[in-house]
Amino acid sequence: MIKNGLLSLSIACLCGAVVSCQSGDKTQPQEITLTNRSAISLTDKGIAIKRAALTAIPEGMNFPLLLTGQGDTVAVQADDLDGDQEWDELFFVTDLPANGTQTLHLSWLATQPRYTPRTSVRFGKRTSQNTPVQARTSDTLLANQLPKSAGYGYQPYQTDGPTWENDKVGFRHYFDGRNAKDIFGKRVSYMSPETVGINAAGEVEDNYHVMEAWGRDVMAVGNSTGIGGIALMIGDTPYRLGVTAADSVNNIESTTLRLVCEGPVRSALRLGYTNWQPDGTARRYTLSEQPTIWPGMYAYRNTASVSGLQGDETLLIGMNNLDPSGQVTEIDVDDTWVVLLTHDRETYNNEWLLGLALILPKDAYLGYTAAPDTGNLSRAYFAKMKAQENQPVTYYAVGGWEMSDEKFKSEAGFKAYVQNLARQLAAEVDIEIK
Numbered sequence: 001m002i003k004n005g006l007l008s009l010s011i012a013c014l015c016g017a018v019v020s021c022q023s024g025d026k027t028q029p030q031e032i033t034l035t036n037r038s039a040i041s042l043t044d045k046g047i048a049i050k051r052a053a054l055t056a057i058p059e060g061m062n063f064p065l066l067l068t069g070q071g072d073t074v075a076v077q078a079d080d081l082d083g084d085q086e087w088d089e090l091f092f093v094t095d096l097p098a099n100g101t102q103t104l105h106l107s108w109l110a111t112q113p114r115y116t117p118r119t120s121v122r123f124g125k126r127t128s129q130n131t132p133v134q135a136r137t138s139d140t141l142l143a144n145q146l147p148k149s150a151g152y153g154y155q156p157y158q159t160d161g162p163t164w165e166n167d168k169v170g171f172r173h174y175f176d177g178r179n180a181k182d183i184f185g186k187r188v189s190y191m192s193p194e195t196v197g198i199n200a201a202g203e204v205e206d207n208y209h210v211m212e213a214w215g216r217d218v219m220a221v222g223n224s225t226g227i228g229g230i231a232l233m234i235g236d237t238p239y240r241l242g243v244t245a246a247d248s249v250n251n252i253e254s255t256t257l258r259l260v261c262e263g264p265v266r267s268a269l270r271l272g273y274t275n276w277q278p279d280g281t282a283r284r285y286t287l288s289e290q291p292t293i294w295p296g297m298y299a300y301r302n303t304a305s306v307s308g309l310q311g312d313e314t315l316l317i318g319m320n321n322l323d324p325s326g327q328v329t330e331i332d333v334d335d336t337w338v339v340l341l342t343h344d345r346e347t348y349n350n351e352w353l354l355g356l357a358l359i360l361p362k363d364a365y366l367g368y369t370a371a372p373d374t375g376n377l378s379r380a381y382f383a384k385m386k387a388q389e390n391q392p393v394t395y396y397a398v399g400g401w402e403m404s405d406e407k408f409k410s411e412a413g414f415k416a417y418v419q420n421l422a423r424q425l426a427a428e429v430d431i432e433i434k
Helices: 411-426
Strands: 030-036 042-050 063-068 076-079 089-096 101-109 119-122 138-142 163-166 169-173 181-186 215-217 230-234 237-239 252-262 267-276 285-289 299-307 313-320 329-333 337-344 354-361 365-370 380-386 393-401 429-433
Touching: 030 042, 030 089, 042 411, 042 429, 063 076, 076 252, 089 101, 119 252, 119 267, 163 181, 163 267, 169 393, 181 393, 230 285, 230 299, 230 380, 299 313, 313 354, 313 393, 329 411, 337 380, 337 411, 354 380, 354 411, 380 393, 393 411
Parallel strands: none
Antiparallel strands: 030 101, 030 429, 042 089, 063 101, 076 089, 119 163, 138 252, 163 169, 169 181, 181 215, 230 237, 230 313, 252 267, 267 285, 285 299, 299 393, 313 380, 329 337, 337 354, 354 393, 365 380
């Protein structure tokens, strides 16, 4: 469904459930028992169940219904993750007590349940300067199609590229060749309007750097990669994936975007970069990443991989450092994660406090480095990660704006939140299906 020329909250071909539950005939339920193996209580813990783990689904019963033992409905979606038009995985979030269990009942419906959306994706594009923005679920950007390329001279993308959000925070990716990741600070739990980034005529407009009831774009990015953006180090030299806003030709032959899923409890995008030639080198690389978000956390998960490696490369995961008054802090969290964290005024005109963090897998972490103060890749910290051919690295990028939650006004409050989030993410949940 298209609304105001933009993505609606329902993309039925990609995600199974979207927004009080309206059900038709249903099957007999399967019993799903979840056991929290950790000593901490879990809030909005993401649970994924592969299709193969479930019994045969009756013909014509295509929509999952998940109920607690008390009969309360749990929002759940069936996601097609590989794009073959067949769903692969059930996903939902739930709360679990420390060392506790929960039993849920899964049945199947002939009609689609409706849930309040707690995640969303927005992506729009205009094909000329005089045509309105239209919704897109995929796009390809060629090297000569930048806003400053000959024959263009305008920004085609709503909010410069896709946004993804949950009930806590929003993020956006600069799909116009810059490939940095920005933060939309939120003051509400509902999804921000679909019209963010366009005006009443459907034209691209920067209308999100002012405070609205839902929030605003808060972070200053500059020539960094933003929060969770990727780059590559060859030897001791870091290279930007893509270009800056001043460039007219990209160093990436083809950049692709595909909406993987959008639903009430999970949304995801896949970004691909084919034949990237780092400036001044003869090398060619292909990279991919998949930002994914679910409710309850001031963060998104990203999974990045690279091919074409020659053996002297290091994958870089960025966080901007435009406010030099703060220092980066490195924190070990149990045996699973390393956290890089700052808490300063990484916001427009240094107006607000903003905590930034990367939650990184300890087994791939090689320390961190700082980018130069000037250049096309500058004023940033980078986590250095092992780069192995086509081997994915999964990490989390966190943004805690002081206007979203009082605890983010202090470094101690933000640090405690990130450490608890890391432990929540590491906590293992056993799944038994009968």
